[in-house]
Amino acid sequence: MAAAAAAASGAVSSSTLLWVILLVAVGGSPYLPHATAAPSTNAAAARDVTLRVDRRQAMACAHVQVVVDNGFVQVTLTKPEGHITGVRYNGERNNSCNTPPARATRQGTGMWLDATELRIINSSKEQVELSFRSTYNPSRKDSVRLNVDKRLVMLKGSSGFYCYAIFEHTSSWPALNVSEARLAFKLNADKFNYMAISDDIQRYMPSAADRDAPLAASLTYKEVVLLFKGEVDDKYQYSLDKKDNAVHGWISATAGGSFTGFWVITLSNDFKSGGLTKRELTSHVGPTCLTIGDDIVLNVGDGEY
Ligand SMILES: *[C@@H]1O[C@H](CO)[C@@H](O)[C@H](O)[C@H]1NC(C)=O
Ligand SMILES: *[C@@H]1O[C@H](CO)[C@@H](O)[C@H](O)[C@H]1NC(C)=O
Numbered sequence: 001m002a003a004a005a006a007a008a009s010g011a012v013s014s015s016t017l018l019w020v021i022l023l024v025a026v027g028g029s030p031y032l033p034h035a036t037a038a039p040s041t042n043a044a045a046a047r048d049v050t051l052r053v054d055r056r057q058a059m060a061c062a063h064v065q066v067v068v069d070n071g072f073v074q075v076t077l078t079k080p081e082g083h084i085t086g087v088r089y090n091g092e093r094n095n096s097c098n099t100p101p102a103r104a105t106r107q108g109t110g111m112w113l114d115a116t117e118l119r120i121i122n123s124s125k126e127q128v129e130l131s132f133r134s135t136y137n138p139s140r141k142d143s144v145r146l147n148v149d150k151r152l153v154m155l156k157g158s159s160g161f162y163c164y165a166i167f168e169h170t171s172s173w174p175a176l177n178v179s180e181a182r183l184a185f186k187l188n189a190d191k192f193n194y195m196a197i198s199d200d201i202q203r204y205m206p207s208a209a210d211r212d213a214p215l216a217a218s219l220t221y222k223e224v225v226l227l228f229k230g231e232v233d234d235k236y237q238y239s240l241d242k243k244d245n246a247v248h249g250w251i252s253a254t255a256g257g258s259f260t261g262f263w264v265i266t267l268s269n270d271f272k273s274g275g276l277t278k279r280e281l282t283s284h285v286g287p288t289c290l291t292i293g294d295d296i297v298l299n300v301g302d303g304e305y
């Protein structure tokens with residue numbers, strides 16, 4: 001992870017996390033595809049990338065959303081927070097949703113990185129790039145001690161989109177530990193039932209409901225349960241060494257013979273610390289799809305840029 005190097009040497013100015021989220025449809029095949037795919041580019045049929053800002057009135061409060069669409073994929077985000085609230089592929093409804101966790105108020109526990117400002121970096125026909133920024137506010141006790149810039153990029157003709165984030169800590173700010181930074185997608189539970197994290201680790205998965213009582217019994221810690229079938233489910237069973245975690249995700253393999261995939265592709269291991277043999281979560285019951293960059297704790301010192 002670039003930031004780990006920064007913490008050690010003070011030489012690198014910011015940390016960048018980069019992922020691509022890919023959606024693919026596989027029509028009519030009786031077999032489930034292996035977990036490998038490349039972004040499809042079909043320039044001839046491709047539509048220009050469009051950007052739309054909608055103002056929605058829900059109950060008493062106005063809610064603004066941004067919609068980025070290239071004809072293959074449509075991503076909806078809240079403005080200015082930058083939460084992905086919907087992903088549609090080929091006009092299908094809402095394949096996934098990026099759900100806010102319970103809000104934490106103390107430094108050192110989980111924080112949802114809400115942005116306060118949207119900047120449009122690019123809105124050409126070929127490429128839309130959005131920046132959702134927040135800045136550290138020292139007068140607020142629960143403010144994350146970082147400038148955070150969450151980016152979304154969509155290219156013309158591509159059946160996916162890119163996500164990355166830039167974290168900046170200036171030399172006048174107090175110390176901070178970042179144990180984990182992640183982007184998590186909750187997929188549509190009615191559709192995504194087959195999970196693949198590598199060529200030889202893939203299967204139909206239990207559902208989130210299968211993990212609840214009375215269908216399952218809790219075991220030693222909350223992540224691990226004994227399912228009705230006698231099988232143990234634990235998301236850590238699906239961890240991979242970082243060097244092997246290139247593509248993972250879910251396939252919607254329901255009746256009708258047309259399959260849709262939701263894949264997280266990690267383009268580079270540069271942002272990941274702990275070494276190539278550090279294991280990390282991939283996908284798990286939910287259906288949940290994670291992208292995690294962590295350190296064996298990133299320590300940023302007082303006044304460290
Ligand atoms: C997508 O579905 C989720 C869960 O049902 C819902 O919370 C979200 O508002 C939907 N988003 C859009 C853009 O329809
Ligand atoms: C915007 O997108 C176009 C087309 O891909 C590209 O040529 C240009 O360099 C981009 N500009 C910025 C500021 O990213």
Ligand SMILES: *[C@@H]1O[C@H](CO)[C@@H](O)[C@H](O)[C@H]1NC(C)=O
Nearest residue numbers: 108174175176177297299300
């Ligand atoms: C960061 O973690 C270290 C232990 O690794 C601890 O000594 C330090 O107090 C922590 N700093 C903050 C700001 O929480």
